[in-house]
Amino acid sequence: MSEALTFHFDVDGADFTSAGQASVQVKKNLRLLGISPDIIRRVSIAMYEGEINMVIHAGGGEADVTVTEEEIVISLRDHGPGIKDIDQAMQEGFSTASDRIRTLGFGAGMGLPNMKRYTDHMEIRSELGKGTDITMRVNLK
Amino acid sequence: MTVRELVEKAPFKAAVLPDPDREITGVYIGDLLSWVMGRASGGDAWITIMSNVNIVAVASLADTACVIEAEGVTPDEEILATASAKGVNILLAEGGAYETAIALSKLL
Numbered sequence: 001m002s003e004a005l006t007f008h009f010d011v012d013g014a015d016f017t018s019a020g021q022a023s024v025q026v027k028k029n030l031r032l033l034g035i036s037p038d039i040i041r042r043v044s045i046a047m048y049e050g051e052i053n054m055v056i057h058a059g060g061g062e063a064d065v066t067v068t069e070e071e072i073v074i075s076l077r078d079h080g081p082g083i084k085d086i087d088q089a090m091q092e093g094f095s096t097a098s099d100r101i102r103t104l105g106f107g108a109g110m111g112l113p114n115m116k117r118y119t120d121h122m123e124i125r126s127e128l129g130k131g132t133d134i135t136m137r138v139n140l141k
Numbered sequence: 142m143t144v145r146e147l148v149e150k151a152p153f154k155a156a157v158l159p160d161p162d163r164e165i166t167g168v169y170i171g172d173l174l175s176w177v178m179g180r181a182s183g184g185d186a187w188i189t190i191m192s193n194v195n196i197v198a199v200a201s202l203a204d205t206a207c208v209i210e211a212e213g214v215t216p217d218e219e220i221l222a223t224a225s226a227k228g229v230n231i232l233l234a235e236g237g238a239y240e241t242a243i244a245l246s247k248l249l
Contacts, residue, residue, distance in 0.1 A: 017193070017194045017195070019195070019198070020195065020197075020198030020199075020201075020202070023198065023202055024198060024201055024202070024227065027201070027202065037183065037204070038183075041183055041202070041203070041204050044202045045178045045202050045203060048178070048198060048199075048202050049175065049178065104174075104191075104193050104195060105172055105173055105174040105191045105193065105195060105196075106173075106174055106175065106195070108173040108174075108175045108176055109175075110173070110175030110176055110178075110179050111175055113179070114175055114178055114179045117179060
């Protein structure tokens with residue numbers, strides 16, 4: 001694997017029940033590339049949390065996963081409302097999800113913390129009314 | 142113990158068993174999906190009462206050995222078909238999470 005491989009996904013914001021398709025596909029692709037199960041688990045969970053966030057809060061978005069010899073980079077972009085206070089959003093238990101989302105088992109305020117927990121580096125850029133970009137990196141070496 | 146052996150020995154019914162030889166190495170109980178993804182370990186039997194389609198993605202991504210639906214909860218056919226296609230084992234238990242965990246504790 002000498003060149004970078006990129007997988008692109010459009011995340012459908014209209015269908016909450018299909019959320020996770022991109023993450024499950026990434027899991028399959030990484031397995032085919034011979035990435036270790038622990039890394040696959042971390043990458044796919046971090047990506048799923050991001051995917052769910054885009055569906056819940058932003059009406060969907062886009063995701064790119066780039067694999068190089070050194071690292072796996074997950075980039076998420078949406079044009080949703082943006083995050084008002086990133087430090088607050090990063091706290092376990094803080095959530096602005098609706099009751100409907102909570103009845104589905106989400107909205108526990110663990111999404112962003114899990115994304116940070118499972119990746120080696122996470123950067124959030126968000127502007128109110130414009131959207132949110134998140135980049136997560138998982139080291140392979 | 143494999144998931145197949147668990148079904149044979151415990152009072153659980155197999156709803157779908159696409160990966161019966163999967164080894165169970167622990168147990169996690171929870172209904173909040175992000176908690177499960179944050180705290181469950183790969184190879185855990187995951188006891189829950191959640192039965193919407195998102196449990197299939199969570200079980201697959203968290204790499205649990207099986208989902209055990211407690212309290213007699215039964216996911217609908219569409220969810221079972223998705224689980225089957227994604228290689229996610231789903232078992233059904235009549236008891237609550239506590240009784241289900243005790244049954245597992247005696248066998249694991």
